[in-house]
Amino acid sequence: MPVTDRQLTEPVMGPAEALSELFTPAGKHNPYPLYDALWELGPVIPLGPSGTLVLGYDEICTALRDPRFLVTDAAVHRTTGMIDHSSWQCFTKIMMFSNSPDHERMRRFAAWAYSPRQITERRQLAARAAERWTTHLATLDADGDGGPIDLVETFATRVPIWVTGDLLGIPEADRLELRTAITATTTAFEPVFDPDELRPADAGMDVLVDYLDDLVRERRRRPGDDLVSTMVRDRDADGALSEEELVASLVMFLIAGVQSPSDLIGNTVRLALTNPSEGRGLTADADDLVSAFITETLRFDPPNHVLTRSAETDIDFYGHRIAAGSRALLVLAAANRDPRQFADPARFDVTRKDNRPLSFGLGPHYCLGAAFARMQVEVAVPVLLSRFPHLSLAAPPTYRDQLVTRGFARMEVTLGTT
Template sequence: MTTATDPRTAMTTLLSPRGKRDPYPLYEALRAYGPILPLGPGQLVVTGHAECSRALRETALLSTDAAVQDALLPGWRDHSSWRWLTRNMLFSNNPDHDRYRRFFGVAFTPRRIAALRPALEGLIGGLVDRLADLGAGGAPVDFMAEFAFRVPMAVMGELLGIPEEEQPGFRGAIGAITTALEPVQDLAQLAPGDAAMDQLAVYFTDLAARRRARPGTDLVSEMVRLRDATGELSEEELVANFMLLLVAGTEAPMDLIGNALRLALEHPGHAARLREDPSLAPGFVEETLRFDPAAQALNRMAAEDFDFFGVPVAAGTKVTLLIAAGNRDPRQYADPGVFDPGRQGNHALTLSGGAHYCLGAGLARMQAELALPAVLRRFPGLAPAGEPTFRDQLVQRGFGQLLVKCG
């Protein structure tokens, strides 16, 4: 790719299929103009690690809640995707954010996540066996559909009480909802996300009603009981956050597992070491989160005038945090363009930070740390079976298809 040197051209190219396929040269083109880049009136682009890290913790910068979206995307209230998104903890600010986070935080304590490990190991073992059956005789297998998606979907299915036979059918809806997070030039681009969100809203409204009538041991039953006992959330807020748990809890680990496998295939020396020593998995996963993360960008808006590393920011300014660029900031990392699973002092921005730090970060890491060595050990001859395809997305980056031969 020819690196664009003009900031506006670089930003425009980022939204093209070419830019989404390989955004990293464009991030470097933007970085050449400094870690904080004014891009016309009322817009800043941030590429620096320290700057993104502070922005994620800056109380003067708001996440994209309903009030912020009114300023950024007029007409959004006619679209169910964003009507539901602005009722969940990811797209909210205080006091609602603290209320949502406190309510659902009890489900993702380190102790509860650690307790899932034995079941997750068994689940991954079964899916590796399934992958072997599908790839018997050298048949190419889509790793994304048949493994990377199925691992987190099974985990979230178990947590939320979604029957196993229903789980594969959610992939299309989950993917469509993530397209609503992309920059849109025309509100009609939200139509796939609208339809998918409507589908999930009906599903979780019905599931909550069924668990209210006949409680189980799943998270939906627990959260319904807590909501009814405390009144802390409305029924719509409850359903909206169930949808968030399913979408974020499936899509992000899926892309982490897919990206990690591709990096293993591209770096056979690192893959061989991981195959022999699974204790290296945390470093491999952490470096994947830094080097080629699923989450590439986040948006914020200034709630008030403030100073940001010497740059005056006016209230109402849109701030685009290119966190994937921050992850390759040479001021933070030596040789940032090198994939190094043994890297020390890795502080990837991928799982956000501050009050919005990913609630399921520990669970996502654990899935990838168990899944990747299991696949590499079972299939020492694993190899690509064609050129992978990327989804036409930038904010949530990942493969549409990753064909492999199990060997």
């Protein structure tokens, strides 16, 4: 039976109310009815002099390609005071939150690490990680009482941390200890109404920066064949990045290499279990179906919902004036359900043609690691479902209290092996 996400019990009366509801625990748990309600107001919704909400697919494509819409870089965050926090001190030293010319400089430095050849070579890492942690699941099931197992803790986060840990040369004994810090840093992407809300992100960032700073120094003394060693060598050879930018880039490689794939694994498994006619076909030799299923998962329930842009100058945008310095909230997850772009958008349908969700962005800031994230899911989910063909949800999954980077906090399953 196809999955839909329409559970709104009370109408949303206007953009301010809907936007406010989005950032409540209930709104974050199921934002799609709120997106639907906001859609009644149009694809571009002014929120006052300081902001604009953009829901439309074509409109977001335009914004992501328009160089007048800047990412929120260090200059922007100095005005908000967020630059005083260690989370944003690090984030504003990476390509994701840098504008020209720094963005191009940083992207050139790191692009080789995400080349098609590199992604292909890393599939074996992902396969070994998936086999390792499905074996771990089977052991837990055999040693336990047959009760529910949290798939987020035991599989969805472990595969990406193992793959990315191998790439970076992080010792196995350290990898699982870094997961809490990685997830904590992503809370900095959420709208901040009180500076104290950044404390978890700052604490997590301090752990990651200290760890990777130490790893950089170690690899400078004793190089290996890992990505950190290569980037240290390249940085020292041409000076393309400062030392702080190098460490920040490695921090972002770790965060992006773990969190988005982990959330996408969780979302894909959930949809496979609730759409069993398609989910049962997700096997290692069904490449086309696996690819289509993940693409539709990225459209229907992506791990990243919102991007923020800042207007460099006054912009006439689809009949609305966006003032210089104001923010545009680009709701990618709403654009992925734009009825002008996707027929019957609330229906999960792996047979969609020309299915191009915006979940990894578009234009100059298109996510450099998108193929790396997809590859991990393409490998891990078929291994899991093949090993446990009777896998089932034991309870509705629970979400983290986040919307910008949205994923499960817990996903209890029964393996069906007994």
